[in-house]
Amino acid sequence: TQLLEQSPQFLSIQEGENLTVYCNSSSVFSSLQWYRQEPGEGPVLLVTVVTGGEVKKLKRLTFQFGDARKDSSLHITAAQPGDTGLYLCAGDGRTSYGKLTFGQGTILTVHP
Amino acid sequence: DAGITQSPRHKVTETGTPVTLRCHQTENHRYMYWYRQDPGHGLRLIHYSYGVKDTDKGEVSDGYSVSRSKTEDFLLTLESATSSQTSVYFCAITSSASYEQYFGPGTRLTVT
Numbered sequence: 001t002q003l004l005e006q007s008p009q010f011l012s013i014q015e016g017e018n019l020t021v022y023c024n025s026s027s028v029f030s031s032l033q034w035y036r037q038e039p040g041e042g043p044v045l046l047v048t049v050v051t052g053g054e055v056k057k058l059k060r061l062t063f064q065f066g067d068a069r070k071d072s073s074l075h076i077t078a079a080q081p082g083d084t085g086l087y088l089c090a091g092d093g094r095t096s097y098g099k100l101t102f103g104q105g106t107i108l109t110v111h112p
Numbered sequence: 113d114a115g116i117t118q119s120p121r122h123k124v125t126e127t128g129t130p131v132t133l134r135c136h137q138t139e140n141h142r143y144m145y146w147y148r149q150d151p152g153h154g155l156r157l158i159h160y161s162y163g164v165k166d167t168d169k170g171e172v173s174d175g176y177s178v179s180r181s182k183t184e185d186f187l188l189t190l191e192s193a194t195s196s197q198t199s200v201y202f203c204a205i206t207s208s209a210s211y212e213q214y215f216g217p218g219t220r221l222t223v224t
Contacts, residue, residue, distance in 0.1 A: 006154070033212065042116075042202055042215035043155070088154060090213070097162050098143050098206035099170065100213055102154035 002027040002093050006103030013079055014111050021074040021106045023089035030092055032072045033100070034063055037086040079110045115139045116216035118203050124222045131190040133219050135203030143206040144186040145170075145213070146178060148199040155202065161186055193223045 005024045013019055023032065031050045035043035047056050049065035049072060056063045060083075062075040076083055086107050090100040115138035125131050135144060143162055147155040147170075157170030159178040167178050175197060179187045190197055203216040 004154075009152075035215075040218075042204075042217050045212055045214060048210075048212055090155075097160060097168075098211065098213060099145070099157060099160060100155075102156070104152055104154045 002029075002091065002101045004089060004091055004101050004103040006089055006106055008106060009104060010107050010109075012109045012111070015080055016078050017110075019076050019079055019108070021087055021089075021108075022071070023073065023091075023103050024071045025091060025101075026070065027091070027093065027101075028069050029101075030069070032065055032069075033090045033092070034072070034074055035088040035090065037088060037105075043086075043088055076108075079108075081110045081112050084108055084110050116203060116205060116214065118201075118216040118219050120219060121217065122220045124224060125193050126224055127194060128192050131193050131221065133188045133201055133203075133221070135186045135188070135216060137184050137186075137205050139205075140183055141205040141208055142183075144180065145204040145206075146176070146186065146188045147202045147204065148172065148197075149202060149218075150199050158188065158201075190221075193221075195223050197221065198223045 007022050033048045034046045037043040047063045052067045052069045054065045060077045064073050086105050088105045089103040117136045119134045145160040146158040149155050156172045161167045161180045177189045201219045204213050
């Protein structure tokens with residue numbers, strides 16, 4: 001069974017601060033996806049990282065996939081209240097059929 | 113938007129009653145999934161389907177069954193609902209084009 005440990009579980013910061021969310025595993029994943037979820041809605045895909053060492057940027061969000069493809073991080077620069085939400089990482093072990101293993105999630109609150 | 117709808121969006125039912133949740137997609141995707149989301153657990157896979165009448169168990173399948181008689185519909189049934197099945201249920205598809213996973217809006221189920 002593949003496990004993804006996501007940390008921290010809760011993050012409460014002021015507008016303008018930077019933050020990093022981590023996603024770690026002892027298993028290798030062929031790709032890793034990051035989602036953002038707002039209350040009452042389904043998770044929305046932010047990015048997929050595929051290659052070890054890959055870095056992707058989405059405006060103020062920077063995603064990195066570890067060299068060994070066992071871990072990933074999400075860094076937000078100058079957080080804004082609109083970034084508030086639940087962030088989820090999910091790994092695809094390529095066992096076929098696209099089954100994903102999810103981390104427990106990080107609840108981010110950005111105060112104005 | 114991957115054209116995924118779920119019904120009902122909210123349901124309250126009593127312990128011991130059968131419940132069926134429906135997931136409908138409009139874009140002919142082959143792979144479909146049912147997840148449940150509970151605080152502190154992220155999303156956990158219940159069942160998945162890799163084609164019409166082709167289904168298999170996920171991580172937390174006990175107490176659930178599924179059926180897929182048409183490409184566009186994937187049904188999740190709780191044969192005899194229990195309070196431990198109170199949760200938010202999400203349907204997802206894997207895009208045939210990108211192999212990325214997209215989620216429906218969710219169904220909030222309360223078993224009293």
